[in-house]
Amino acid sequence: MRRIALLLVAVVMVAGVVVCMVPPSQHADAETAPIFGGEIPPGYRDWPLISVAREKGKLQDLRAKLGNDVAIKAYRSGNGSFPDGTIIARLAWSYVPWEESDKVLGPHNSFMAGSPKEGVQFMVKDSRKYASTGGWGFAQFNDGKPTKVVVKSCFSCHATIKARDFVFTRYAP
């Protein structure tokens, strides 16, 4: 009996050592670990506006970029890089005719945001955790739920704008 107990203790100890030996990069694998613990950042919809954009072609949408306080401070300081803790959100909506506005401004004059499209995407800066993708984690939520994203493919485009710390959107004054 005592021998079994000793054996069990030994097994538990070995398992503990093995777990501790796993390098930190595998604990927090940027490819698989759910960003924000899989929860959409609370209150993101109330964050200040960075800028808006209009996509044509395949996307056909209107979009807005919002930033948390760290992001807005970094943008306004204008030094072109973002500290850890920065979060930038990208929202998009369909681009639809605006009947009531057309009535006063003339036909086919006005367009507005329709239903949400293409999920809400986030970039979060954590230079240690996401070192392999320029210090940025990438996430997408569809209807408020996390979607599996191929971080490497997000980064493949964003890598082209390294000179601006991998962020395309400029602050609209």
Ligand code: HEC
């Ligand atoms: C095909 C290239 C491409 C891919 C792939 C891509 N992005 Fe982007 N992303 C852009 C461009 C270009 C912009 C700026 C244009 C815009 O959205 O108006 C942008 C903007 C953003 C922004 C706003 C901050 C910024 O850089 O302007 C976020 C957040 C974002 N993308 C997240 C993601 C996430 C998350 C993924 C992966 C699911 C992703 N992106 C994949 C090209 C790409």
